[in-house]
Amino acid sequence: xxxxxxxxxxxxxxxxxxxxxxxxxxxxxxxxxxxxxxxxxxxxxxxxxxxxxxxxxxxxxxxxxxxxxxxxxxxxxxxxxxxxxxxxxxxxxxxxxxxxxxxxxxxxxxxxxxxxxxxxxxxxxxxxxxxxxxxxxxxxxxxxxxxxxxxxxxxxxxxxxxxxxxxxxxxxxxxxxxxxxxxxxxxxxxxxxxxxxxxxxxxxxxxxxxxxxxxxxxxxxxxxxxxxxxxxxxxxxxxxxxxxxxxxxxxxxxxxxxxxxxxxxxxxxxxxxxxxxxxxxxxxxxxxxxxxxxxxxxxxxxxxxxxxxxxxxxxxxxxxxxxxxxxxxxxxxxxxxxxxxxxxxxxxxxxxxxxxxxxxxxxxxxxx
Amino acid sequence: xxxxxxxxxxxxxxxxxxxxxxxxxxxxxxxxxxxxxxxxxxxxxxxxxxxxxxxxxxxxxxxxxxxxxxxxxxxxxxxxxxxxxxxxxxxxxxxxxxxxxxxxxxxxxxxxxxxxxxxxxxxxxxxxxxxxxxxxxxxxxxxxxxxxxxxxxxxxxxxxxxxxxxxxxxxxxxxxxxxxxxxxxxxxxxxxxxxxxxxxxxxxxxxxxxxxxxxxxxxxxxxxxxxxxxxxxxxxxxxxxxxxxxxxxxxxxxxxxxxxxxxxxxxxxxxxxxxxxxxxxxxxxxxxxxxxxxxxxxxxxxxxxxxxxxxxxxxxxxxxxxxxxxxxxxxxxxxxxxxxxxxxxxxxxxxxxxxxxxxxxxxxxxxx
DNA sequence: GTGAAAGTTGAATCAGGGA
DNA sequence: GTCCCTGATTCAACTTTCA
Numbered sequence: 187x188x189x190x191x192x193x194x195x196x197x198x199x200x201x202x203x204x205x206x207x208x209x210x211x212x213x214x215x216x217x218x219x220x221x222x223x224x225x226x227x228x229x230x231x232x233x234x235x236x237x238x239x240x241x242x243x244x245x246x247x248x249x250x251x252x253x254x255x256x257x258x259x260x261x262x263x264x265x266x267x268x269x270x271x272x273x274x275x276x277x278x279x280x281x282x283x284x285x286x287x288x289x290x291x292x293x294x295x296x297x298x299x300x301x302x303x304x305x306x307x308x309x310x311x312x313x314x315x316x317x318x319x320x321x322x323x324x325x326x327x328x329x330x331x332x333x334x335x336x337x338x339x340x341x342x343x344x345x346x347x348x349x350x351x352x353x354x355x356x357x358x359x360x361x362x363x364x365x366x367x368x369x370x371x372x373x374x375x376x377x378x379x380x381x382x383x384x385x386x387x388x389x390x391x392x393x394x395x396x397x398x399x400x401x402x403x404x405x406x407x408x409x410x411x412x413x414x415x416x417x418x419x420x421x422x423x424x425x426x427x428x429x430x431x432x433x434x435x436x437x438x439x440x441x442x443x444x445x446x447x448x449x450x451x452x453x454x455x456x457x458x459x460x461x462x463x464x465x466x467x468x469x470x471x472x473x474x475x476x477x478x479x480x481x482x483x484x485x486x487x488x489x490x491x492x493x494x495x496x497x498x499x500x501x502x503x504x505x506x507x508x509x510x511x512x513x514x515x516x517x518x519x520x521x522x523x524x525x526x527x528x529x530x531x532x533x534x535x536x537x538x539x540x541x542x543x544x545x546x547x548x549x550x551x552x553x554x
Numbered sequence: 555x556x557x558x559x560x561x562x563x564x565x566x567x568x569x570x571x572x573x574x575x576x577x578x579x580x581x582x583x584x585x586x587x588x589x590x591x592x593x594x595x596x597x598x599x600x601x602x603x604x605x606x607x608x609x610x611x612x613x614x615x616x617x618x619x620x621x622x623x624x625x626x627x628x629x630x631x632x633x634x635x636x637x638x639x640x641x642x643x644x645x646x647x648x649x650x651x652x653x654x655x656x657x658x659x660x661x662x663x664x665x666x667x668x669x670x671x672x673x674x675x676x677x678x679x680x681x682x683x684x685x686x687x688x689x690x691x692x693x694x695x696x697x698x699x700x701x702x703x704x705x706x707x708x709x710x711x712x713x714x715x716x717x718x719x720x721x722x723x724x725x726x727x728x729x730x731x732x733x734x735x736x737x738x739x740x741x742x743x744x745x746x747x748x749x750x751x752x753x754x755x756x757x758x759x760x761x762x763x764x765x766x767x768x769x770x771x772x773x774x775x776x777x778x779x780x781x782x783x784x785x786x787x788x789x790x791x792x793x794x795x796x797x798x799x800x801x802x803x804x805x806x807x808x809x810x811x812x813x814x815x816x817x818x819x820x821x822x823x824x825x826x827x828x829x830x831x832x833x834x835x836x837x838x839x840x841x842x843x844x845x846x847x848x849x850x851x852x853x854x855x856x857x858x859x860x861x862x863x864x865x866x867x868x869x870x871x872x873x874x875x876x877x878x879x880x881x882x883x884x885x886x887x888x889x890x891x892x893x894x895x896x897x898x899x900x901x902x903x904x905x906x907x908x909x910x911x912x913x914x915x916x917x918x919x920x921x922x
Numbered sequence: 923g924t925g926a927a928a929g930t931t932g933a934a935t936c937a938g939g940g941a
Numbered sequence: 942g943t944c945c946c947t948g949a950t951t952c953a954a955c956t957t958t959c960a
Contacts, residue, residue, distance in 0.1 A: 715950090726951070829949065829950095877947075878948095890948075892948045895948090
């Protein structure tokens with residue numbers, strides 16, 4: 187015991203995926219050593235039968251063995267155990283994020299409070315493209331809930347207020363986030379073309395979580411690693427990750443996925459620090475959604491200037507940093523500049539104004 | 555006791571506000587008598603006094619956590635008591651809505667599941683004009699959470715699917731609702747111009763709740779009535795209400811408020827009905843009435859299959875015999891099939907769905 | 923090639939009545 | 942309680958097919 191308490195952060199298995207039960211693995215790690223925990227525990231869905239769409243095709247339900255619990259009591263026991271193990275390894279100023287649906291989130295939230303965590307916000311992930319309710323018997327289940335909590339009510343948790351403000355058109359980030367579900371090319375498939383994991387989360391969600399509540403170099407642990415979205419985004423953002431996953435199949439997929447990831451440039455990882463009022467730009471949303479990769483090069487419409495995209499939706503050109511409008515104005519020596527029409531990005535062989543991406547995002551968000 | 559159990563719904567104190575503790579008042583009401591409960595339970599008073607103690611550096615962490623657990627336990631006891639009393643008076647097919655924030659909603663949700671309620675949806679009220687976070691230490695708390703639950707997993711709860719779809723421009727209603735907070739003329743003020751109640755809910759929220767989950771004439775009970783938003787909207791929508799409120803000041807405000815409310819016209823209270831509500835018509839009836847001759851040929855909507863009508867209202871196609879639904883399912887290799895929309899008959903030069911004949915029969919059945 | 927049309931899919935506690 | 946039958950029900954995004 188005395189030996190274990192002497193372990194330091196340098197002994198952490200950084201940037202690796204541990205095999206086995208998350209409680210056992212966390213108990214082997216040194217206490218007070220991890221900056222952030224992101225957890226996507228099983229939801230304990232209780233499905234009674236098959237569900238068909240109006241066209242008679244069958245809905246591929248989450249009926250995996252790892253989501254089965256015998257009772258609420260059994261699920262609560264499970265929650266209390268992993269939450270306690272997670273809290274022990276968190277630094278005093280560390281924090282945790284847990285995601286869930288109405289099936290489990292109330293139980294997890296209560297267990298979290300009972301364990302001594304201090305809730306900072308509950309954050310709603312509003313899905314822009316959820317699965318509809320096929321039988322017309324309830325409301326479309328169009329969101330999931332995340333709880334963000336500090337280790338204790340005295341923890342000095344990390345919150346990059348200005349960075350999130352920059353991501354949100356220059357106004358404070360709210361507790362409801364509109365993001366699409368994970369699909370298309372981002373969705374990992376096996377050799378047969380089937381989804382590699384039934385509940386893969388979108389990278390845009392983890393991007394916002396990590397930009398909000400970690401600093402470069404921080405250690406982020408995910409006890410239910412799955413196919414490694416947390417690790418992929420952490421690596422890209424220059425954070426260390428530790429994954430724990432029971433299923434070998436998922437570990438293998440995650441390993442290959444993360445291996446292919448490249449970290450963003452050091453410049454791009456610097457987020458806005460200043461308290462100056464940010465102009466109202468939605469540019470950060472393009473970055474979050476992956477419409478423009480962090481580190482991408484933008485070119486001015488007149489072809490005379492170039493700039494690089496940073497993680498919080500600001501630009502850098504030489505030693506000039508700021509919003510798309512600010513950087514454009516400085517480079518042109520002009521009092522002001524509309525960055526949306528000034529900057530272009532490379533699309534196929536052409537340079538296209540970034541405003542087309544904004545229109546794309548608006549089209550996705552407007553039905554809300 | 556025996557007398558109390560014999561009470562019928564006619565003995566309910568309809569459209570009145572009861573004074574006193576909600577648990578005691580609910581225990582006096584007959585069981586299985588109320589259609590819907592809407593509850594906005596307190597949380598600030600319950601938690602703040604006990605959790606936010608003056609900053610005392612002498613208190614060590616263990617005591618602190620023990621303290622927290624104690625106050626959470628007290629709140630849980632309170633929740634379990636009123637949820638149990640509420641569940642007793644609910645009709646078997648009744649339902650409940652509870653609204654709260656991250657301070658209390660996880661505890662209430664877990665208690666609700668433990669009490670045997672069956673969660674149908676969690677609904678996010680996304681505030682279009684929330685109060686900003688002044689200190690910039692967290693995300694703007696821009697939503698509250700409602701839980702919608704049936705009395706049990708076998709309860710046949712009311713859900714006016716088509717009405718909510720109509721409210722949402724023709725697409726099914728989602729679990730996130732964007733509505734402004736209560737302000738302006740709707741916000742009740744006292745003589746001095748101060749708000750009469752700190753957490754008055756907007757009528758638009760209750761409007762959607764009641765349109766979604768009640769029918770005209772239903773009984774809606776609110777155990778934390780406050781200034782009576784639930785009663786005001788219920789009266790306007792032609793539902794009965796029962797309010798319970800401890801504070802005389804709030805009761806007086808609510809009384810005056812509801813007195814001034816006028817019910818909408820009966821016509822206006824009618825909402826779009828689901829097809830399920832229409833009377834059932836047997837296919838054989840069409841044959842009996844001569845709307846389709848025995849031996850008539852039917853064709854599938856996609857044109858790929860044909861069948862012949864038999865005297866008993868069944869179909870035959872090759873060697874497949876059975877109902878319009880069964881034969882359609884077999885021919886399509888589908889788990890099920892709606893024969894009414896699958897089969898067409900020859901009318902003049904066109905092939906028309908047999909459903910038009912069913913509508914014809916329905917029109918003859920109901921003189922309305 | 924290009925665009926229109928058709929097909930696929932996503933953490934789902936998803937029916938009601940009569941015999 | 943069970944079994945059986947009727948018949949009501951989908952949105953957005955991406956992928957594939959076909960004209």
